[in-house]
């Protein structure tokens with residue numbers, strides 16, 4: 526019997542107890558995990574895995590020898606056993622061999638976006654639970670395919686959306702759940718991050734950021750692949766950091782759902798101007814590239830329960846980093862830019878208060894319990910929590926806290942926003958990926974101090 530058949534059998538029985546022949550991860554307190562893609566992000570996630578006593582890093586795959594070597598060095602420095610490795614020969618299909626390695630309890634996918642769907646689908650078909658970096662897929666069809674594979678196999682799938690675990694985001698989640706903002710009316714978020722120094726570099730691995738104007742095969746790390754998406758595509762290319770927290774606040778897929786979407790894209794200027802300024806003229810080939818991605822892409826979503834959500838994708842212009850969160854209800858609001866809230870009846874009239882004034886009362890139990898362990902982890906500690914959630918949910922055989930429906934609904938914003946822009950900023954109906962199950966699905970994300 527294939528491992529996926531056990532999973533299906535377990536699901537059919539509704540059994541979470543340890544059935545004879547249950548998948549290995551169900552019985553183990555220690556998981557054997559693999560990682561495909563050991564680049565800049567993979568290494569951050571790897572560091573979190575290596576800090577854990579309940580994880581053995583059993584396999585690593587990357588087609589870039591320098592990235593693979595760096596990851597192996599991290600394993601050695603942590604004093605852990607060397608994993609099996611794949612891809613050092615540059616074979617872009619080597620991950621398929623990794624998925625055949627016996628005894629894997631899960632795989633983390635941290636490769637370029639175009640690989641996420643095929644890798645996740647094959648892993649799920651092999652019965653290997655998936656922790657997938659954002660995003661879930663590229664085209665809308667790919668999103669349907671990932672969803673179908675998960676539903677068909679029953680293999681756990683989690684989107685590793687770390688911003689849902691950001692400390693202030695989780696404090697606000699507690700405040701939302703406690704009703705401080707009243708009934709939610711409008712939410713905002715986005716990905717507002719100057720990536721010009723990431724989308725271009727010199728191609729020299731020793732100085733990857735802000736170091737040149739190469740991209741594609743001559744670039745390094747994300748410049749090798751991410752920039753190409755700005756050449757070919759026009760839409761909100763990276764929605765999940767902004768929509769994840771908003772969707773959790775609004776109960777999307779759990780009593781609520783997105784019903785409509787539209788996107789507007791501004792003109793594209795930032796990337797071209799950057800290459801001209803950085804290369805000192807217009808002779809470098811990068812300065813002659815036509816970028817399709819509008820510098821600011823603004824997406825609006827309507828929700829069945831009457832909320833609106835505004836998302837902005839802003840990665841090509843000079844600006845300090847900000848997700849631009851705003852959560853507004855009938856009784857007040859939070860904005861992350863000024864780190865402030867206003868709660869009617871509690872805050873002085875028409876005045877802001879620091880969110881920190883609410884932390885003592887509304888700090889999330891996860892942060893209360895694990896803030897010390899999270900100290901030093903990537904992105905202000907949230908990477909500790911997202912890795913921990915995947916591992917702990919797997920060990921407990923619990924549903925993934927950010928599950929396939931979250932992953933698909935959040936990530937499908939990209940192809941839908943591209944379609945909206947391509948069709949003259951048309952408003953589109955948003956598919957119900959849960960096929961009606963959103964009505965009865967209950968919120969599970971971060972309901973206690975477990976995941």
Ligand SMILES: NC(=O)c1ccc[n+]([C@@H]2O[C@H](COP(=O)([O-])OP(=O)(O)OC[C@H]3O[C@@H](n4cnc5c(N)ncnc54)[C@H](O)[C@@H]3O)[C@@H](O)[C@H]2O)c1
Pocket residue numbers: 561562563564565566567586587588589592612616617618619620635636637638640658659660685686687745746747748749904
């Ligand atoms: N959640 C976050 O905060 C966060 C932050 C950064 C990146 N990311 C996501 O992580 C993913 C990886 O981004 P990154 O910054 O590490 O990029 P990167 O380019 O540094 O790393 C990607 C790695 O994948 C490898 N790769 C490419 N094709 C492969 C294949 N066929 N088989 C095996 N390995 C292959 C590359 O050689 C590279 O080392 C992306 O999806 C990105 O969006 C998430």
